[in-house]
Amino acid sequence: MEKRSCGSLAVKGEKCMSRSPFQGVVTVVRFNWHFYLFALMGVIVLLTVALICSGWISLLSWLAALGVLLTTVMSLVATYLAYDGSRLYRLDWLAPHLPEQGAGANIHAGFDETTALLRACYPGIVWGVYDFYDPKKHTEVSIQRARKAQPPEAGTIAHATDCFPADDDSLDVILLTLAAHEIRDHRERVDYFRDLRRSLKPGGLIVVTEHLRDLQNLIAYNLGAFHFHTAGVWLKTFREAGLTVTGTSRTAPLITTFVLTDHEDDS
Numbered sequence: 456m457e458k459r460s461c462g463s464l465a466v467k468g469e470k471c472m473s474r475s476p477f478q479g480v481v482t483v484v485r486f487n488w489h490f491y492l493f494a495l496m497g498v499i500v501l502l503t504v505a506l507i508c509s510g511w512i513s514l515l516s517w518l519a520a521l522g523v524l525l526t527t528v529m530s531l532v533a534t535y536l537a538y539d540g541s542r543l544y545r546l547d548w549l550a551p552h553l554p555e556q557g558a559g560a561n562i563h564a565g566f567d568e569t570t571a572l573l574r575a576c577y578p579g580i581v582w583g584v585y586d587f588y589d590p591k592k593h594t595e596v597s598i599q600r601a602r603k604a605q606p607p608e609a610g611t612i613a614h615a616t617d618c619f620p621a622d623d624d625s626l627d628v629i630l631l632t633l634a635a636h637e638i639r640d641h642r643e644r645v646d647y648f649r650d651l652r653r654s655l656k657p658g659g660l661i662v663v664t665e666h667l668r669d670l671q672n673l674i675a676y677n678l679g680a681f682h683f684h685t686a687g688v689w690l691k692t693f694r695e696a697g698l699t700v701t702g703t704s705r706t707a708p709l710i711t712t713f714v715l716t717d718h719e720d721d722s
Contacts, residue, residue, distance in 0.1 A: 479538025480531055482568075485604070486597040494527045526677050533675030533709055537666075541707030544568070546576050548706055549630075552660050552714055555579050557627035560654070564588050564637040566601035569630070570608065580628070584611045585619070587647075593637055616647040621654040629655065632664045633710075636683055641692065648696035652717050661698065661715040664706055665689070672709050689713060 475481075484491060498520045505516035542548060546569070553559070556579040561570050565588030573582050586607050588598065607613070614620050616638055629651050638644040651661055665683065666672050672680040684692075693700055693715055702714040 474539075474544050477535065477539055479544075480535050482601075483534050483538075484531075486600045489596070491527065494523055497523050529674070530676050530679065536708040537710050538707070541710075543664075543707040543710060544572060546572055548704070548712070549577070549662065552628065552662055553577055553580060554627050557581070558625060558656075559583070560585055560621060560626050560629045562587065562629065562631045562634055564634040565593060565598045565607075566605065567607060567611070569632050573630070583621070584608060585621075586611050586613050587616050587634075587638075588613070589615065592639075598637075616643055617650075619647065619650040619654060623653055624656050626654045627656055627659050629659070629661045630664075631661070633666070635663055636665055641688070644692050645695045648692060648698060652697055655717055657717075659717070660701075662712060663689070663715065664710060664712045666709055667711050675709055686711070 501516045501520035501523065505513045505520065508516065537543065559573070559577075559580040559582045561567070561573055561582050562585045563569070565586060567584065567586070570582060570584050573580070584607070588602070590599075612620055635644070638647060648661070655661065666676075666680070667689075668680050668683040668685045672683060690700065693713065697718045698715040699718045700713055701716050702712075704712050704714075706712040
């Protein structure tokens with residue numbers, strides 16, 4: 456599989472960019488507004504207590520209100536840096552991993568923000584769109600709101616994680632961008648990646664892009680970072696699925712990309 460060179464795609468990535476300047480932040484707030492409403496209500500209550508009371512109760516209330524406010528602002532700033540202030544959605548960083556022509560799969564977990572960009576940036580690849588969203592497993596209200604606001608495009612192939620609907624040796628590249636962490640069970644995740652490996656052509660790649668549960672994300676998102684997996688969990692998943700990590704990069708602030716190939720291709 457002949458890969459693209461990076462140089463010519465950097466400019467093209469700029470032209471493919473069709474997102475508004477704060478789209479990432481707006482999307483997060485739009486689908487998770489209840490968290491920000493609770494934070495606002497908490498700050499109001501704490502400030503009220505601080506003004507009514509005196510002494511150490513007032514001081515603790517002021518500090519708690521400040522803590523809630525700072526945590527909320529930090530998460531929004533981090534979201535801007537990761538999604539809007541970076542090259543994440545320009546997709547030019549994918550250039551070294553994609554063929555000039557071929558078959559690709561773009562997999563999401565109920566909310567697809569990348570297929571239209573991929574088709575614009577990399578028209579030589581025939582992109583199939585796959586959705587493993589399961590309303591019985593993925594009960595987060597944010598995903599439900601996202602699907603209601605932006606239903607999957609026509610032609611999207613819905614599937615369960617125990618059966619990826621692609622033929623053996625049929626895909627040059629498989630992308631999972633901010634989606635695979637929704638598979639919470641380790642064994643389910645391993646089996647799914649093993650099934651993805653089955654679908655790869657010889658020399659094909661799987662590109663997984665995710666937040667990690669690391670120090671930076673913990674600082675940025677506090678308890679929210681526990682929704683992500685650690686690097687160790689991902690590496691164990693890939694290893695048990697028979698995949699080899701051929702590259703790891705920090706695609707954007709707080710976001711890491713793993714490039715995977717079939718272990719048998721390296722043997």
